Amino acid sequence: MDFRSSDTITGPRSEDVLPSTATAAVKVVVVGGFGVGKTTMVGSVSEIRPLTTEETMTQAGVGVDDNVGVETKTATTVAMDFGRISLSEELILYLFGTPGQERFWFLWNGLFEGALGAVVLIDTRRLQVSFDVIGRLEERGVPFVVAVNTFPDAPHHPVEALRAALDLSDEVPMIDCDARLRTSSRDVLMTLMRYLHRLAVPLA
Amino acid sequence: MSPPRRERRKADPALSDPERLYVITGAPDGERAALDLVTMVVAQAEPSPMVQPEQAAILRLCKAPLSVAEISAYLSLPFSVVTSLLTELLATELVESRAPVVRASLPDRSLLEAVMHGLQKL
Numbered sequence: 001m002d003f004r005s006s007d008t009i010t011g012p013r014s015e016d017v018l019p020s021t022a023t024a025a026v027k028v029v030v031v032g033g034f035g036v037g038k039t040t041m042v043g044s045v046s047e048i049r050p051l052t053t054e055e056t057m058t059q060a061g062v063g064v065d066d067n068v069g070v071e072t073k074t075a076t077t078v079a080m081d082f083g084r085i086s087l088s089e090e091l092i093l094y095l096f097g098t099p100g101q102e103r104f105w106f107l108w109n110g111l112f113e114g115a116l117g118a119v120v121l122i123d124t125r126r127l128q129v130s131f132d133v134i135g136r137l138e139e140r141g142v143p144f145v146v147a148v149n150t151f152p153d154a155p156h157h158p159v160e161a162l163r164a165a166l167d168l169s170d171e172v173p174m175i176d177c178d179a180r181l182r183t184s185s186r187d188v189l190m191t192l193m194r195y196l197h198r199l200a201v202p203l204a
Numbered sequence: 205m206s207p208p209r210r211e212r213r214k215a216d217p218a219l220s221d222p223e224r225l226y227v228i229t230g231a232p233d234g235e236r237a238a239l240d241l242v243t244m245v246v247a248q249a250e251p252s253p254m255v256q257p258e259q260a261a262i263l264r265l266c267k268a269p270l271s272v273a274e275i276s277a278y279l280s281l282p283f284s285v286v287t288s289l290l291t292e293l294l295a296t297e298l299v300e301s302r303a304p305v306v307r308a309s310l311p312d313r314s315l316l317e318a319v320m321h322g323l324q325k326l
Binding site for chain 2: 009010011012017018019020022023024025026027045051052053054055056077082084085086087088091092093094096110111113114116182183186189190193194196197200
């Protein structure tokens with residue numbers, strides 16, 4: 001069977017084509033549990049419709065934590081959504097959404113390598129996933145901010161209570177956001193960049 | 205305003221064929237170029253009949269710079285398969301790649317300032 005003719009491949013829409021000067025790319029990862037709004041956040045700030053890239057888990061049964069009885073040699077394909085923001089004619093920011101559950105951590109190797117930092121998107125109704133994610137980021141030395149996606153029916157916890165629940169140090173920024181809104185998602189990214197900037201300033 | 209929806213791409217029937225995936229990825233232990241999801245790729249030549257159809261598709265897509273992640277998405281091919289296709293194109297100088305700007309042990313403040321400046325305009 002032949003690959004379909006390359007003439008039929010749908011590439012970027014003409015307005016999505018990058019200028020030839022686009023030479024520098026940086027990446028930021030949005031990580032959180034299922035349904036927490038990662039794709040929504042990526043989509044709200046992206047200049048292109050979010051795209052999907054896939055990776056196949058090839059190692060047999062790596063990190064399969066709650067799939068008892070599932071044949072572990074079956075290759076699992078995991079999709080990652082991502083978006084793009086042209087920051088200037090030269091500098092492009094890519095934003096990747098990745099699931100936080102332990103069985104997806106195999107995706108993290110190439111993903112966090114060289115990333116500027118991460119946004120941990122949390123849903124106050126399901127904090128458990130965030131615990132593991134935060135621990136893992138700390139272990140890997142990836143700087144991150146915590147963004148609380150405000151769902152209408154989610155219990156509202158004061159920031160201090162959440163900070164305690166997540167066992168976050170005081171330096172790690174934590175903000176409320178509405179992932180559906182471009183300005184709100186943009187502010188989350190700004191918070192991350194300001195935090196990274198502070199980290200870059202040598203302590204006196 | 206309704207939130208943007210993710211466009212789910214239709215699976216390419218050719219790609220569900222494991223033999224084809226094996227053919228285009230070559231030997232499993234072959235050397236692969238060090239490519240990041242956000243390595244930018246630019247074609248240096250027009251597609252010729254000498255290259256595989258998948259590689260011709262990459263050459264067409266990359267007339268303007270495109271990240272490896274975007275190539276993977278537009279071709280509906282896994283990242284690892286795209287890496288393998290690009291390794292050959294890089295070796296034969298049909299494409300050029302530009303490594304991403306990575307976070308050094310001490311993040312570059314001017315880079316972060318450029319990112320913030322760009323975000324302000326959103």
